[in-house]
Amino acid sequence: MRKAFVVSSGVLLAAFALQFVFAAVGAFTKPAGGDHSYRLHSITGTAVIPLLTLLTILFAALAKAPGKLIGLTAVPLALVVLQALLAGIATGLTDASGQTTTAGLIVGGLHAVNGIVAVHVVVAVMRGARKLPDRAPVLVEQA
Amino acid sequence: MSTASVLVIDLLIAVLAAAGWLAGGAAAATGHRRAALGLGLAALVATLARAVTVVALARAGWWFAAEKVVIAGPLSLAAIVVAVARRTPAALLFAGYATTAGLLVTVLHGYPVTPGVALLAVAGVAVATGITRRSRPTLVVAALALVAATGFAIRPAPTVHHHSYSAAEVGTPTKRFTLTAATTTVEVDGHDVAAWAFNGQVPGPALVATVGDVLEVTLRNQDIGQGVTLHWHGYDVPNAMDGVPGVTQAAVLPGQEFVYRFRADRPGTYWYHTHEASDEGVRMGLYGTLVVHPAPVTGLDVTVPVHTLSGRPLPTFSQASAVAGTPVRLRLINTDNTTHRYALAETAFLVAAIDGRDLQGPTPLSRTAVLVPAGGRYDLTFTAPAGPVGLFVDGRPVWATGHVAAPPSGWPALDPLIYGTPAPAPWSGYDKSFTLVLDRGLDLHGLLPRYAHTVNGAADPDIPPEIVHLGDRVKFTIVNRSAVVHPWHLHGHHVLVLSRNGKPSTGSPLWLDSFDVRPGDVWEVTFLADNPGMWANHCHNLSHAAAGMMLHLMYE
Numbered sequence: 054m055r056k057a058f059v060v061s062s063g064v065l066l067a068a069f070a071l072q073f074v075f076a077a078v079g080a081f082t083k084p085a086g087g088d089h090s091y092r093l094h095s096i097t098g099t100a101v102i103p104l105l106t107l108l109t110i111l112f113a114a115l116a117k118a119p120g121k122l123i124g125l126t127a128v129p130l131a132l133v134v135l136q137a138l139l140a141g142i143a144t145g146l147t148d149a150s151g152q153t154t155t156a157g158l159i160v161g162g163l164h165a166v167n168g169i170v171a172v173h174v175v176v177a178v179m180r181g182a183r184k185l186p187d188r189a190p191v192l193v194e195q196a
Numbered sequence: 197m198s199t200a201s202v203l204v205i206d207l208l209i210a211v212l213a214a215a216g217w218l219a220g221g222a223a224a225a226t227g228h229r230r231a232a233l234g235l236g237l238a239a240l241v242a243t244l245a246r247a248v249t250v251v252a253l254a255r256a257g258w259w260f261a262a263e264k265v266v267i268a269g270p271l272s273l274a275a276i277v278v279a280v281a282r283r284t285p286a287a288l289l290f291a292g293y294a295t296t297a298g299l300l301v302t303v304l305h306g307y308p309v310t311p312g313v314a315l316l317a318v319a320g321v322a323v324a325t326g327i328t329r330r331s332r333p334t335l336v337v338a339a340l341a342l343v344a345a346t347g348f349a350i351r352p353a354p355t356v357h358h359h360s361y362s363a364a365e366v367g368t369p370t371k372r373f374t375l376t377a378a379t380t381t382v383e384v385d386g387h388d389v390a391a392w393a394f395n396g397q398v399p400g401p402a403l404v405a406t407v408g409d410v411l412e413v414t415l416r417n418q419d420i421g422q423g424v425t426l427h428w429h430g431y432d433v434p435n436a437m438d439g440v441p442g443v444t445q446a447a448v449l450p451g452q453e454f455v456y457r458f459r460a461d462r463p464g465t466y467w468y469h470t471h472e473a474s475d476e477g478v479r480m481g482l483y484g485t486l487v488v489h490p491a492p493v494t495g496l497d498v499t500v501p502v503h504t505l506s507g508r509p510l511p512t513f514s515q516a517s518a519v520a521g522t523p524v525r526l527r528l529i530n531t532d533n534t535t536h537r538y539a540l541a542e543t544a545f546l547v548a549a550i551d552g553r554d555l556q557g558p559t560p561l562s563r564t565a566v567l568v569p570a571g572g573r574y575d576l577t578f579t580a581p582a583g584p585v586g587l588f589v590d591g592r593p594v595w596a597t598g599h600v601a602a603p604p605s606g607w608p609a610l611d612p613l614i615y616g617t618p619a620p621a622p623w624s625g626y627d628k629s630f631t632l633v634l635d636r637g638l639d640l641h642g643l644l645p646r647y648a649h650t651v652n653g654a655a656d657p658d659i660p661p662e663i664v665h666l667g668d669r670v671k672f673t674i675v676n677r678s679a680v681v682h683p684w685h686l687h688g689h690h691v692l693v694l695s696r697n698g699k700p701s702t703g704s705p706l707w708l709d710s711f712d713v714r715p716g717d718v719w720e721v722t723f724l725a726d727n728p729g730m731w732a733n734h735c736h737n738l739s740h741a742a743a744g745m746m747l748h749l750m751y752e
Binding site for chain 2: 083089096097101110114120122123124127131134135137138141142144145146155
């Protein structure tokens with residue numbers, strides 16, 4: 054199970070890396086077609102990454118990882134939810150004729166910052182998963 | 197404060213509350229007691245503060261608050277009770293899971309509240325708590341809730357009956373047009389742009405008729421792989437001529453043709469566009485204008501269809517000359533997916549008609565912008581003054597009679613609900629009432645889950661049709677829970693606006709076919725079911741329609 058945990062956290066990291074690529078695909082697609090150009094980005098963000106995160110949490114729990122590490126594994130899930138909210142609010146904050154507003158662009162910028170934070174968390178999760186001892190289950194402290 | 201703002205603030209507070217509980221739990225688990233206490237208290241305040249925003253939303257309409265009261269409410273209560281009473285890391289984390297679950301319900305499937313969604317939320321909280329506490333019994337509870345939720349989630353697909361409505365006899369055509377759809381390249385402002393066009397031009401040929409004409413339009417498809425149709429936007433034709441593929445006709449595939457025939461008996465400004473793959477098709481250029489004159493034209497009559505083709509705005513600027521005293525009518529058409537702001541500078545003007553229907557008692561306007569919804573049309577009339585006048589769209593000049601400086605963007609926008617003189621309602625009782633609650637939500641239809649644009653919690657093709665009988669006076673309420681504008685468009689009928697956000701329409705009767713339902717808005721409109729058939733009823737931001745926001749009105 055430790056191996057599965059390591060592999061799924063690695064795949065999750067790869068998905069996050071691809072997600073940045075897909076964001077660039079959206080930004081450079083001409084003509085800018087709104088929802089259309091970010092199709093890959095939104096599928097990865099709303100389906101692939103949440104599913105991989107859930108899977109990683111499951112493997113972390115089955116691998117009997119310490120509570121702190123399982124908690125850390127769950128952090129990307131929270132950040133992904135926040136990420137979708139930021140994207141939604143940034144798109145929603147437009148003026149009457151559908152033009153972007155400064156407030157919308159600031160929230161949109163936070164979308165990028167949050168993405169970078171999430172990647173760092175996933176890297177930490179993968180490192181933690183690698184350091185887990187092969188067999189001996191770690192007893193979990195309940196404070 | 198507007199309902200839209202309260203929706204956003206409530207969402208932000210909910211995020212803060214959930215993040216606070218989770219971070220507090222993590223701090224406590226890692227031995228940072230003071231940080232845990234601070235975060236926990238902040239989360240407690242945020243959770244309690246939601247009572248204020250949720251009450252405000254409930255007062256604006258139950259649709260905005262339902263799941264926040266029925267699902268997030270008890271979950272938040274449990275969060276507070278457990279966190280305050282036990283104050284252990286696990287208790288703080290439980291509070292985090294519970295508030296997060298409530299938040300996810302709002303974001304993923306907020307309306308309507310169903311037992312399935314409530315049980316899924318409980319199951320999610322139980323799974324997370326079970327893993328946190330390594331507690332088998334909690335995981336068993338989670339499994340049971342999950343099974344029950346799945347049971348509730350299975351629902352039969354709506355059945356849609358297909359009648360065919362034969363085209364009525366309209367007489368011998370007096371005007372004949374042929375529109376051939378093909379891929380091509382058009383020039384915009386000196387740039388070559390790939391387009392799909394009718395007769396090689398974007399927009400397609402301007403179709404002009406006079407009341408009494410019988411139109412015959414032959415549609416041919418040369419090489420548009422997805423197929424094409426013609427929908428007469430705002431022109432309430434008999435059902436068989438409405439051009440909705442899979443509903444009123446089959447899409448016209450490459451090499452095929454279809455003949456549309458209808459009477460031009462309604463003067464006004466309309467437009468036509470493909471309804472097959474309409475999001476892409478209209479964006480790529482498969483649209484044109486349809487104007488029906490009440491009598492031979494006197495004065496200057498200009499049609500201004502605004503469109504964005506590959507990021508380039510159409511039409512390009514054109515200059516006309518108008519001798520002082522000439523009557524001028526500008527027919528503004530918005531063929532894009534989002535609202536455009538039009539400003540007519542250096543003259544007073546009247547909004548003579550909206551969506552092809554004359555307004556009653558319009559009064560002169562000046563230094564006032566008009567916001568035309570996606571798909572909507574406004575007719576502005578004025579008598580040409582001695583000096584030049586200019587029409588601007590989102591600050592860009594599109595038409596002028598000389599050099600005119602761009603007007604400031606700060607002009608107030610006309611609210612058509614208080615413009616013109618009122619008239620008694622044509623009817624007051626209603627035979628049928630429908631409510632459409634617009635939102636976003638997770639839709640599991642098809643292979644890939646999608647974050648769809650939903651109506652009453654479902655996305656096309658899973659939205660049950662609205663059923664009416666011929667002669668019904670139908671009242672129909674549209675509520676926007678989402679964060680984006682939804683320009684609503686019912687085919688085959690014009691609707692009379694009754695009220696917006698509880699305030700009755702006090703201006704001229706407004707018979708519309710395209711109107712912007714903004715975030716937090718509640719519109720009440722009515723129409724007479726006088727045009728039998730099967731009619732599309734959808735958001736005219738066509739990318740939203742393609743992402744699920746499309747249903748049908750059916751006569752029985």
